[in-house]
Every structure is written in C-alpha cells, then in structure tokens.
Amino acid sequence: MMKKLLVAFVLGLAAFGTTISAADNCCMAPAPVPGVKSTLGVFNHIGLGVGVGTNGISVEAATPITRFLALRAGVHFMPDFKFGTDVDAYYNHPVTGESVSETIDVDCGLGRTQGSVILNVYPIPSSSFFIAAGAYFSGDKLIKIKGHSDAMMNYGGMIEVGDYNIPVDKNGDVRGGLKVKGFRPYLGLGWGRSIPKRLLSFNFELGVQFEGKPEVYSETGDLKEITENEAANDFQDIIKHLKLYPNLTFRLSGKIF
Numbered sequence: 627m628m629k630k631l632l633v634a635f636v637l638g639l640a641a642f643g644t645t646i647s648a649a650d651n652c653c654m655a656p657a658p659v660p661g662v663k664s665t666l667g668v669f670n671h672i673g674l675g676v677g678v679g680t681n682g683i684s685v686e687a688a689t690p691i692t693r694f695l696a697l698r699a700g701v702h703f704m705p706d707f708k709f710g711t712d713v714d715a716y717y718n719h720p721v722t723g724e725s726v727s728e729t730i731d732v733d734c735g736l737g738r739t740q741g742s743v744i745l746n747v748y749p750i751p752s753s754s755f756f757i758a759a760g761a762y763f764s765g766d767k768l769i770k771i772k773g774h775s776d777a778m779m780n781y782g783g784m785i786e787v788g789d790y791n792i793p794v795d796k797n798g799d800v801r802g803g804l805k806v807k808g809f810r811p812y813l814g815l816g817w818g819r820s821i822p823k824r825l826l827s828f829n830f831e832l833g834v835q836f837e838g839k840p841e842v843y844s845e846t847g848d849l850k851e852i853t854e855n856e857a858a859n860d861f862q863d864i865i866k867h868l869k870l871y872p873n874l875t876f877r878l879s880g881k882i883f
Contacts, residue, residue, distance in 0.1 A: 667693055673821035675700075675829065677877030681740060684875060688820035693751040696820045698744045702765075706737025711860055715775060717783030717794070730785065732773030732800070740765035744812060746820055754827075758814040762835050767843075768871075769864070770803040784850065788840075788861045793847030801845040804864060806837035806871075814873060822881050829877035834870045 667690045675698075677684040686700030712729045719726050744760030771792070775783060779798035784791035792802040814833020842849060842861075 667691075671821045672882045673819075673879050674882055675820060675877045675879035677829070677875045679831075679875035680872055681875065684877065686742075686820070686877075688746075688879070690821055691745075694748050696746040696748070696756075698742070698746060698760075698820055700742045700744075702740040702742065702762075704736055704738050704740075704765075706735045708733050708735050710734070713773070713785045713787065713859060715778065715783055715785045715794070716791070717778045717781040720781060728775075728777060730773055730775045732771050732785070734803070735770040735772070736768075737770070738765035738767055742812070744814075746816075754817050754819055756816050756818075758812065758816060758831060758833055760812050762810045762812055763808060766805045766808045768804045768806050768837075768840055768868070769861075771801065773800045774798050775800075786852065786859050788842045788859070788865050789852050790842040790844075791850040791852060792842070792844045793850070795846040799846060802843055804840040804861065805843050806840050806868075810835040810837045810871070812836070812873065818877070818879065820879055822879055824881075826878060826880050829875075829879055831873065831875045831877065833873040835873060837869065837871050839869050840865045 669689050669691070671690055673688040675684070675686045675688065677686070681702040682704030684700055684702045686698050688696050688698040690696050710731055710733055712731050714727060715730045716725055716727050718724070740762050741764050742760060742762045744758050746756040746758055748754075748756050771787065773785065775794060775798050777783075777798075778794045780796050783794040783798075785794065785800055787802060788804070792800055794800045812833055812835050814831050816829060816831035816833075818829030818831075819827050820829065842865075
C-alpha cells in the first residue's frame with residue numbers, strides 16, 4: 627500500500643510540475659530548435675553532490691526536470707562502526723543436560739551500502755526549499771551481530787536477540803542481526819539546490835525512511851521464537867523504535883555542466 631501511494635504521489639507531482647512549466651514556456655519562450663539544448667530545463671544539466679550524515683557518506687548525481695523538479699540517484703556508504711554489548715546465552719550442560727545460562731560479549735556492526743532514487747520538488751522555483759520523495763533500496767541488514775563462546779562449542783547453545791534465540795554453531799560462533807525491508811519509501815524536507823545555479827551550493831536535508839519493523843535474522847542456524855517471559859535485551863528497544871530511520875544529511879553540490 628505504501629509503495630502504491632508513493633508512486634501515485636511522485637507521478638502526480640511530476641505531471642503537475644511538467645504541466646505548469648510547459649504552460650509558462652509556451653508563452654514566454656520560442657519553440658526549441660532541433661539540435662539546440664532545450665530551454666525547458668529538462669535533463670540539460672548534471673550535478674554531483676557529496677554528503678555526510680546518518681546514512682554515512684553519500685555520493686549523488688542529479689538532473690533537472692523543469693523548474694519545479696530535480697531527479698537524484700545516489701549511493702550511500704555507512705562505515706562499519708562497531709560497538710560491543712553483552713547478551714544472555716543458554717546451553718545444555720554436557721553431563722546433567724540442564725539448561726545453563728551465561729552472558730557473552732558480541733560485536734555489532736553498522737556498515738551497509740544503500741542506493742537511492744529521489745525526486746526533489748521545488749514548490750516555489752525561485753526558492754531553494756524542496757520536498758523530497760523517493761526510495762532507498764539494498765542495505766537491508768541494519769545491524770550485524772557476531773560473537774563466540776568456548777563454553778557453548780558442541781553444546782547447542784543460543785543467544786537472545788529481540789524476541790528470538792539465535793543458535794550458536796558447533797564452533798561456538800554465532801552470527802546474525804537485525805534486517806529491514808529491501809525497498810524503503812522516503813519522504814523529506816530540505817534547503818538547497820541539487821544542481822546549483824553557480825559552481826557550488828550547500829544542501830541540508832531531513833527526512834525518514836519507512837523501513838518497517840526490524841526483523842531478527844540468523845546465519846548460524848534456524849531462529850527459535852522466545853515464548854517464555856525471559857529477560858529483556860537491548861535489541862528489543864532498537865526493534866521498537868527504528869521502524870522509521872532518520873535521514874539527516876549535509877551535502878555539498880556542484881554543477882558539472
């Protein structure tokens with residue numbers, strides 16, 4: 627449903643901007659001559675922007691579609707920042723068979739690469755204020771978890787992440803994490819031109835990715851849902867609050883031609 631609404635919104639804005647721009651130009655400018663660059667401002671410039679923010683490092687190319695619209699496509703690299711946390715773990719005692727609990731340390735990585743296609747809408751062409759609508763894709767692994775326990779080698783242990791247990795393999799290793807949708811609609815507001823009128827311009831943008839509820843995934847075995855009233859863990863808060871991923875970007879844009 628969200629995808630259909632987003633597509634309808636973008637197509638509606640594009641049609642609206644094209645209609646107004648065409649009406650203005652038919653009254654104010656002569657018809658374009660074949661072989662001469664269009665006076666409508668449609669795909670006749672290319673801009674390149676480099677930014678930094680909550681998506682990591684961003685590189686985007688942009689082109690105008692009339693005075694009201696600009697299309698951006700980019701790649702966003704989040705460095706693999708790591709942080710450590712402890713998690714509750716369980717395994718069966720090799721002699722008694724009883725469940726034994728312990729706490730182990732795991733490393734959490736944030737690195738991911740995303741792509742994006744976004745439409746900037748300038749309601750007032752003389753102003754640098756814009757509304758952004760589009761989508762991010764790929765980079766669905768939000769947090770990657772990796773850990774090891776000598777005590778759980780060959781004992782069928784598991785760790786708690788969110789509402790699931792991730793199994794530990796026979797080598798005592800555990801790998802998994804939190805993932806989100808591969809296609810994530812985006813809405814935002816900003817100030818600045820993606821294709822500057824002069825050589826360079828500064829851009830500021832604030833928005834959100836609609837990524838849905840993060841899900842637990844495992845690379846070391848099948849997940850097991852926690853049905854008992856077990857202790858809370860740090861990942862439950864992340865799952866609860868990161869249904870919307872905040873996008874805050876500061877960008878420097880330049881015009882190639």
